[in-house]
Amino acid sequence: CAWSIERPPGDTAGCTFCHTSSEERCSTCHQRHQFDPKVARRSEQCKTCHWGKDHRDWEAYDIGLHGTVYQVNKWDPKQFDWNKKLADADYVGPTCQYCHMRGGHHNAQRFSTVYTSMGMSMADRGAPIWKEKRDRWVSVCDDCHSPRFAREQLQALDEACKDASLKYRETFKVAEDLIKDGVSDPMPKDLCPDFSGQNHIWSLKIGAYHDGEAYGGKTGESGEFRMSNCTDVERLCFESVGYFQTYIMKGMAHGSWNDATYSDGSFGMDRWLVNVKQDASQARRLAAIEKKVGVTWVPESFWKTGEWLDQLTGPYIVKNHPGKTIFDLCPDPGWLDTHHAPAEEV
Numbered sequence: 001c002a003w004s005i006e007r008p009p010g011d012t013a014g015c016t017f018c019h020t021s022s023e024e025r026c027s028t029c030h031q032r033h034q035f036d037p038k039v040a041r042r043s044e045q046c047k048t049c050h051w052g053k054d055h056r057d058w059e060a061y062d063i064g065l066h067g068t069v070y071q072v073n074k075w076d077p078k079q080f081d082w083n084k085k086l087a088d089a090d091y092v093g094p095t096c097q098y099c100h101m102r103g104g105h106h107n108a109q110r111f112s113t114v115y116t117s118m119g120m121s122m123a124d125r126g127a128p129i130w131k132e133k134r135d136r137w138v139s140v141c142d143d144c145h146s147p148r149f150a151r152e153q154l155q156a157l158d159e160a161c162k163d164a165s166l167k168y169r170e171t172f173k174v175a176e177d178l179i180k181d182g183v184s185d186p187m188p189k190d191l192c193p194d195f196s197g198q199n200h201i202w203s204l205k206i207g208a209y210h211d212g213e214a215y216g217g218k219t220g221e222s223g224e225f226r227m228s229n230c231t232d233v234e235r236l237c238f239e240s241v242g243y244f245q246t247y248i249m250k251g252m253a254h255g256s257w258n259d260a261t262y263s264d265g266s267f268g269m270d271r272w273l274v275n276v277k278q279d280a281s282q283a284r285r286l287a288a289i290e291k292k293v294g295v296t297w298v299p300e301s302f303w304k305t306g307e308w309l310d311q312l313t314g315p316y317i318v319k320n321h322p323g324k325t326i327f328d329l330c331p332d333p334g335w336l337d338t339h340h341a342p343a344e345e346v
Helices: 009-022 026-030 057-062 065-073 096-100 128-141 147-180 232-253 257-261 266-293 313-320 334-339
Strands: none
Touching: 057 065, 057 232, 057 257, 128 147, 147 232, 147 266, 232 257, 232 266, 257 266
16 A cells, blocks of 8 residues: 555554555564464454554444453453364354454464455445355354344445445545636646656545546556545545545444444534535635635645655666566566556455
């Protein structure tokens, strides 16, 4: 993600700790020096990585019904016998591992469902194509609940995600119209180069979803979410979907309905939608006044350069590899290669 790729290493210690040194290592969960399965079976082992603003797993579990049952009973060996293998566990309530590593299976995504991008994808999650994954999720819930109850909870989750998508689409449309009408301050071409070494593609033009010259770039060229050195409207759009919409999905999925609603979930999306509308209104009024009095808008230079901005990947590429982008410099771009990918693959 651009907010990690483009920044100097000291800015993203929280990203790199989990996504490099800790990811897919046995000692991350079993703990180095101890390597005790009893330790790895406790929910707290997931907490180091799986919490925070853009992946609110621990918080959603901890303050939800299941997490409360766990916290008040985890000291009682009659309720949580950590000596038993996970396949033999008969806990009074589920741990993270009980549901996500069912029976001790180490592929934690095996019992996930279709909530890709942590709930941000606008998909019909009740469509027949997802039936197998949906049934698999229900098969975990019905260890303690009826299948009907489990499916009703998943339907409630679907409805919450649909409502969130309505808010986000409206938030996005306000920002989109500012860009297309040329009244966003600054415009993409007036920013320092983004993580790819380009500075003309709108940060919310993801993949081929928003195509056309009005968004900058050529056909198939992709922008990337940014939350720094961009307009306040764009940052609010990022936070609305990247933070608050994921809170909604995580909260509903973990039985933490207050989290999905009050703790910057749906109420947070309401607030950011209002703020984006207000910012857009002020920008349009200011643009109208400037036009009437004959003021020519010239973007401030601090959007282009600065002591911190000069440390970002984009300016580095432009300075040291003129005419190149990160896609040219990476011998095997892999997942980064949405830059040239056809629409159906993005």
